[in-house]
Structure formats: structure tokens, C-alpha cells
Amino acid sequence: MxxxxxxxxxxxxxxxxxxxxxxxxxxxxxxxxxxxxxxxxxxxxxxxxxxxxxxxxxxxxxxxxxxxxxxxxxxxxxxxxxxxxxxxxxxxxxxxxxxxxxxxxxxxxxxxxxxxRRGPAKTDQTILKVDSITLHPGTRAIQVNDLPIELTGAEFNLLQVLMRHAGEVVSKEHLCRQGLGRDLSSFDRSVDLHISNLRRKLGPAEDGSARIVTVRGGGYQLAARNRE
Incomplete structure (x- = not known):
């Protein structure tokens, strides 16, 4: 129970x-x-x-x-x-x-x-690497520049969605369904707040630019210069 x-x-x-x-x-x-x-x-x-x-x-x-x-x-x-x-x-x-x-x-x-429902992914356990960010789905561990960072379950899941679609614009609706496990409702700012926390925890990219870009009317995009 x-x-x-x-x-x-x-x-x-x-x-x-x-x-x-x-x-x-x-x-x-x-x-x-x-x-x-x-x-x-x-x-x-x-x-x-x-x-x-x-x-x-x-x-x-x-x-x-x-x-x-x-x-x-x-x-x-x-x-x-x-x-x-x-x-x-x-x-x-x-x-x-x-x-x-x-x-x-x-x-x-x-x-x-x-x-x-925000637990380890049951399907693809492939380690993701985008620029200096490394994500381990199996252990739910994150490293930035080989240093571990602490994320909440929601932050981890949202980052995993963005990394799987690195370089693409991901809508808030998709992020809410795949990252938070529910539909996006009116006046719901959970995705925005979690993304704000992710930006702070991940820090800027090596060139000083933002890792996660806001696309007005579209959603969010994880910038990808190098992806494995």
C-alpha cells in the first residue's frame, strides 16, 4: 500500500x-x-x-x-x-x-x-551525453563536467526528455506529460519552475550561453553542440 x-x-x-x-x-x-x-x-x-x-x-x-x-x-x-x-x-x-x-x-x-510514477525508465537505459552533461537513466545520476549534481525526480525526468530531443523544440505539453506524468492544465507553471531550477543547477554552457533556451510559443530546447 x-x-x-x-x-x-x-x-x-x-x-x-x-x-x-x-x-x-x-x-x-x-x-x-x-x-x-x-x-x-x-x-x-x-x-x-x-x-x-x-x-x-x-x-x-x-x-x-x-x-x-x-x-x-x-x-x-x-x-x-x-x-x-x-x-x-x-x-x-x-x-x-x-x-x-x-x-x-x-x-x-x-x-x-x-x-x-516518476521513477527509473523501464525501457531505454542508454546513457545520454549532450555537451558536458551526462545522464544515466538506470542509476538516475547526472554529471556536468564530470561533477555530480543533485536533481529532484521531476527535474531529472524533464532533463531526460530534453536530452532525448536535444536540439529540438519540446512543447510544454509534451514535457508535462512525459516529465511530470500528467497533462498540462491552465495556469500551471510547474514546467517553467522546474526548468528554471534546471538552468540554475546545470549552469551555463562552456561558451557562457544558456543550456536550455525558451522558444516563445513553442516550449524549450536543450542546445546541443555535441551529442552522443
């Missing part, structure tokens, strides 16, 4: 969401402040965490920062509607996805399942 830890100080919301998750086949535990939520997340094994941004004692951002130093558990953050900055920060610190509140339980389940 898939184990999910829901960390939110809204007890009524937790009760409603946990009942829905359990009906969908998840095992769901709840904590109502950041400290106890982080403690449980580190003591026990969970397949995914759902974390509210604003909580007493320890907010969601700090919780994920502390968690990421020790665990790579997928994290879906809950933000208040209109908290655009919160969404960006949530992904920059290592969250895998976000959802605005109040959230539809069906959408939450769909997002969780999409996050959990």
Missing part, C-alpha cells in the same frame, strides 16, 4: 483528504505542525509527503529544506491561492509539485500518482 504523510494544521481538511486518500487505496497519516511532521517523515518510510506552506512551529519551506538533506521522498506542497512566490520557492527548495488550496481531492490523488 502506498504510504502518504499529510502535514497541515487544518485538521478538518486533513480529515477530509485522508478519508478520500484511504478510499483510493492509500495509507494516510496526518500531522498538524511542521516539527512533528518532519520528525515522523525522518523516522518512518513514506512514498510521498503532502506539505502545507503555512504551519505553526515550522513552516513547509523549512520542513522541506531539512528533509532534503536526508531524504528524497517526493513532496507535493499545498499553497494558498495566489501565492505565486510560495509556489516558486517550494519548487526551488526541492518540492516535486504544488497544488493551490482549496484543492479538489480527485486532483490531489491524480497529482500524487503522477509524482509516484
Amino acid at each position: 502506498i504510504r502518504v504523510l499529510l502535514i497541515d494544521d487544518d485538521r478538518e481538511l486533513c480529515h477530509m483528504l485522508s478519508r478520500y486518500l484511504q478510499a483510493e487505496g492509500f495509507e494516510c497519516l496526518c500531522r498538524h505542525d511542521g516539527d512533528s511532521g518532519l520528525d515522523l517523515a525522518l523516522k518512518e518510510s513514506f512514498d510521498a509527503l503532502v506539505v502545507d506552506v503555512m504551519m505553526p512551529r515550522l513552516n513547509g519551506f523549512e520542513l522541506v529544506r531539512r528533509l532534503r538533506g536526508r531524504r528524497n521522498t517526493p513532496v507535493l506542497m499545498l499553497t494558498a491561492r495566489g501565492e505565486d512566490v510560495d509556489s516558486i520557492l517550494g519548487l526551488e527548495i526541492g518540492a516535486d509539485d504544488y497544488l493551490t488550496k482549496p484543492c479538489n481531492p480527485k486532483v490531489l490523488v491524480a497529482r500524487l500518482r503522477a509524482v509516484l
Whole structure:
């Protein structure tokens, strides 16, 4: 059974969401402040965490920062509607996805399942190399100039899609389906935020140019000077 830890100080919301998750086949535990939520997340094994941004004692951002130093558990953050900055920060610190509140339980389940599908590719395990970036699908390892870098599951999958189509323009719709495991919805900025994080982590190309180029109205393109 898939184990999910829901960390939110809204007890009524937790009760409603946990009942829905359990009906969908998840095992769901709840904590109502950041400290106890982080403690449980580190003591026990969970397949995914759902974390509210604003909580007493320890907010969601700090919780994920502390968690990421020790665990790579997928994290879906809950933000208040209109908290655009919160969404960006949530992904920059290592969250895998976000959802605005109040959230539809069906959408939450769909997002969780999409996050959990982001695992090692089951088909082509060929090592990819584009310029100084090397990607190992089997071990999910990344090196830039032979130095390892840390990526979230979503960032890894998006980079893998871009590397398989290096030099080509890849639409946001395709990136969302292949990299995040779901369809792109209106006002969904997840792909853009993950790409922004990838640019920061990968750094510029050897000539100082951007590795990932934005194509207005088209999507994104991984520049490829040398590809293996």
C-alpha cells in the first residue's frame, strides 16, 4: 500500500483528504505542525509527503529544506491561492509539485500518482551525453563536467526528455506529460519552475550561453553542440 504523510494544521481538511486518500487505496497519516511532521517523515518510510506552506512551529519551506538533506521522498506542497512566490520557492527548495488550496481531492490523488510514477525508465537505459552533461537513466545520476549534481525526480525526468530531443523544440505539453506524468492544465507553471531550477543547477554552457533556451510559443530546447 502506498504510504502518504499529510502535514497541515487544518485538521478538518486533513480529515477530509485522508478519508478520500484511504478510499483510493492509500495509507494516510496526518500531522498538524511542521516539527512533528518532519520528525515522523525522518523516522518512518513514506512514498510521498503532502506539505502545507503555512504551519505553526515550522513552516513547509523549512520542513522541506531539512528533509532534503536526508531524504528524497517526493513532496507535493499545498499553497494558498495566489501565492505565486510560495509556489516558486517550494519548487526551488526541492518540492516535486504544488497544488493551490482549496484543492479538489480527485486532483490531489491524480497529482500524487503522477509524482509516484516518476521513477527509473523501464525501457531505454542508454546513457545520454549532450555537451558536458551526462545522464544515466538506470542509476538516475547526472554529471556536468564530470561533477555530480543533485536533481529532484521531476527535474531529472524533464532533463531526460530534453536530452532525448536535444536540439529540438519540446512543447510544454509534451514535457508535462512525459516529465511530470500528467497533462498540462491552465495556469500551471510547474514546467517553467522546474526548468528554471534546471538552468540554475546545470549552469551555463562552456561558451557562457544558456543550456536550455525558451522558444516563445513553442516550449524549450536543450542546445546541443555535441551529442552522443
